[in-house]
Amino acid sequence: GENVEQHPSTLSVQEGDSAVIKCTYSDSASNYFPWYKQELGKRPQLIIDIRSNVGEKKDQRIAVTLNKTAKHFSLHITETQPEDSAVYFCAATTNTDKLIFGTGTRLQVFP
Amino acid sequence: SAVISQKPSRDICQRGTSLTIQCQVDSQVTMMFWYRQQPGQSLTLIATANQGSEATYESGFVIDKFPISRPNLTFSTLTVSNMSPEDSSIYLCSATSGGAEQFFGPGTRLTVL
Secondary structure, eight states: OOOEEEEOSEEEEETTSOEEEEEEESOTTOOEEEEEEEOTTSOOEEEEEEETTOSEEEETTEEEEEETTTTEEEEEEOSOOGGGOEEEEEEEBOTTOOOEEOOOEEEEEEO | OOOEEEEOSEEEEOTTOOEEEEEEESSOOSEEEEEEEOTTSOEEEEEEEOTTSOOEEOTTOOTTTSOEEEEETTEEEEEEOSOOGGGOEEEEEEEEOSSSOEEEOOOEEEEEO
16 A cells, blocks of 8 residues: 655754655555645644646745655745744545555744 | 534543544535544544445454444544543544545544543
8 A cells, every 4th residue: 555754754944944845655556645734733734735747836935846756745845934833744645535644744943 | 625523522531432523524525534643643544434335444443443424425423432542542534525635624632541
């Protein structure tokens, strides 16, 4: 079955700097890759996603890149703000819609 | 996006008892799922709740321990049976209407004493 690895497990940045979180997946049939942000005590919130027919997608300060050949995808956050502090999860799925999650990255943005 | 609610939001239960968690979506969805998230950990898929038929369980999860119902396109229940302290966790339901964007309920925080 699908396996998703995520790095780093923790990431600390200064406000205004960029943050990058990387994930690799094992199943070449995976075709949809969402990213979720989870604040303490809250539900995971979908922040951006990418499908296998696209190499990059941007939404304001957030971007995701996908390299299907290498089976990895990354989340890029520019101009980080303290409210970006949270745990971020990558995930992968095939046409079954079953999400397999990475282990999570705790991002801390210091003012 | 669909709005998903869960009941109860939290509960404290005695070992050996069972708890049923309800998940309600405000619109018809094609797929509903149940996940478990242990403190400080990632989300692990328990099962896919199939409308009108038996749920599809992931490796390590069985129907006798986690019976699931989905009587219609907007509602599902997960029961945690014969609970032990190891079942203490957050249980989340999720839903998608196809197109793969998946949204989560607020979770049910379960503590088993």
